[in-house]
Amino acid sequence: MFDYLIVGAGFAGSVLAERLARGSGKKVLLVDRRPHIGGNAFDHYDDAGILVHKYGPHIFHTNSREVFEYLSTFTAWRPYEHRVRASVDGQLVPIPINLDTINRLYGLSLTSMQVEDFFASVAEPRETVRTSEDVVVSRVGRELYEKFFRGYTRKQWGLDPSQLDSMVTARVPVRTNRDDRYFSDTYQAMPLRGYTRMFENMLDHENIKILLNTDYREVVDVIPHDRMIYSGPVDEFFDYRYGKLPYRSLKFEFQTVNQEWVQPVAVLNYPNEHLYTRVTEFKHLTGQEHPKSILVYEYPMAEGDPYYPVPRPENNELYKKYQALAEERSDVHFVGRLATYKYYNMDQVVAQALSVYARIVGQKRAEATRAEAARPSTPAVLAASRKERQHGPVASLSKALAAAGNQSA
Numbered sequence: 001m002f003d004y005l006i007v008g009a010g011f012a013g014s015v016l017a018e019r020l021a022r023g024s025g026k027k028v029l030l031v032d033r034r035p036h037i038g039g040n041a042f043d044h045y046d047d048a049g050i051l052v053h054k055y056g057p058h059i060f061h062t063n064s065r066e067v068f069e070y071l072s073t074f075t076a077w078r079p080y081e082h083r084v085r086a087s088v089d090g091q092l093v094p095i096p097i098n099l100d101t102i103n104r105l106y107g108l109s110l111t112s113m114q115v116e117d118f119f120a121s122v123a124e125p126r127e128t129v130r131t132s133e134d135v136v137v138s139r140v141g142r143e144l145y146e147k148f149f150r151g152y153t154r155k156q157w158g159l160d161p162s163q164l165d166s167m168v169t170a171r172v173p174v175r176t177n178r179d180d181r182y183f184s185d186t187y188q189a190m191p192l193r194g195y196t197r198m199f200e201n202m203l204d205h206e207n208i209k210i211l212l213n214t215d216y217r218e219v220v221d222v223i224p225h226d227r228m229i230y231s232g233p234v235d236e237f238f239d240y241r242y243g244k245l246p247y248r249s250l251k252f253e254f255q256t257v258n259q260e261w262v263q264p265v266a267v268l269n270y271p272n273e274h275l276y277t278r279v280t281e282f283k284h285l286t287g288q289e290h291p292k293s294i295l296v297y298e299y300p301m302a303e304g305d306p307y308y309p310v311p312r313p314e315n316n317e318l319y320k321k322y323q324a325l326a327e328e329r330s331d332v333h334f335v336g337r338l339a340t341y342k343y344y345n346m347d348q349v350v351a352q353a354l355s356v357y358a359r360i361v362g363q364k365r366a367e368a369t370r371a372e373a374a375r376p377s378t379p380a381v382l383a384a385s386r387k388e389r390q391h392g393p394v395a396s397l398s399k400a401l402a403a404a405g406n407q408s409a
């Protein structure tokens with residue numbers, strides 16, 4: 001008998017598996033239909049021996065000390081501040097737009113004070129800021145909007161910024177100084193040995209069994225369990241009763257090149273040229289030294305894996321209907337990006353999962369997450385489960401049933 005069947009081995013499912021097992025001694029079966037743990041944050045070494053992120057570049061950044069300390073139990077970190085350049089008018093200029101972006105684009109030598117005046121002179125004030133277009137045009141005017149945002153957003157979402165919720169571009173700041181970091185969070189770092197290793201450490205506990213390559217619907221009726229945690233798409237859980245929630249997808253094209261470095265920074269954005277939106281060179285993120293390099297090109301797609309919930313009012317309305325169904329299921333906790341149809345970063349999903357755990361155990365979040373309770377397994381336990389890992393996680397239904405104490409399978 002498992003206490004919890006957890007669907008999805010991404011951040012949402014894995015944090016809850018870890019907390020329930022290590023923090024509360026619960027028996028957990030973690031199921032994922034993909035052949036690996038880590039969800040969209042999964043990374044692996046490719047044929048050339050370079051660490052790549054299978055589902056596009058994942059950069060960790062957070063303002064939450066609690067989330068950072070919690071994850072630090074399972075990984076050491078490599079300090080990393082993310083930088084992006086946009087290809088505009090034949091130049092590679094900093095994005096988010098800053099003082100250097102304006103000076104280089106227009107051949108000026110403005111100071112910080114003067115660039116604020118420049119933005120004020122080109123901005124088109126709006127009475128109400130509802131859409132993504134409103135956000136940008138009201139801050140930096142139409143020309144910069146056209147150069148940096150319109151084309152990129154149209155490619156990324158298949159919609160004009162005037163059709164998208166303001167939150168899409170509200171995430172991108174505009175700076176009057178020369179700070180060219182993409183994020184300004186307090187904690188910015190990459191897991192030293194990669195995300196997958198961090199997930200392995202998180203899940204390395206005798207109470208956690210993992211079943212990969214398995215849709216939970218294949219096992220939900222045959223593996224005895226008390227409660228469920230679900231981090232898959234919420235509309236799929238309810239058999240699309242009210243229709244499909246729209247998602248934007250991506251196609252990733254990886255290219256190995258026979259040179260040590262290709263790009264000046266990790267990511268180059270292409271707002272106005274090519275079908276792809278951006279190109280990432282992974283070694284900038286991971287700090288790996290290697291004579292070759294790997295790039296990934298991202299092509300936005302209408303169909304494919306559900307990556308980005310599309311933030312439009314009618315989609316939020318549709319989600320609310322599913323949310324109401326979810327709230328009726330007191331035996332299931334819906335957690336994570338897909339189950340709550342929210343555009344969450346990794347740290348936000350970790351925070352959400354820690355809050356759910358705190359609610360389950362009836363404690364304050366800080367208490368339920370405290371480092372002592374999150375201490376990893378003793379070396380002996382680690383050794384034992386590493387051996388188990390060589391044979392793969394619980395690789396079959398019969399093993400999972402046996403682990404659950406059900407010998408009838």
Ligand SMILES: Cc1cc2nc3c(=O)[nH]c(=O)nc-3n(C[C@H](O)[C@H](O)[C@H](O)COP(=O)(O)OP(=O)(O)OC[C@H]3O[C@@H](n4cnc5c(N)ncnc54)[C@H](O)[C@@H]3O)c2cc1C
Binds near residue numbers: 061335349
């Ligand atoms: C291209 C891209 C880039 C991103 N970059 C960043 C970044 O730089 N920084 C950042 O903080 N965040 C980034 N994110 C967001 C980050 O990926 C998410 O916040 C995080 O992965 C969400 O974790 P999750 O557990 O909610 O979902 P997921 O990681 O999607 O995990 C859900 C899991 O559930 C499994 N599943 C679904 N249905 C079933 C089923 N029926 N049966 C069994 N298993 C099922 C799926 O296979 C999946 O593995 C990015 C996302 C994308 C798409």
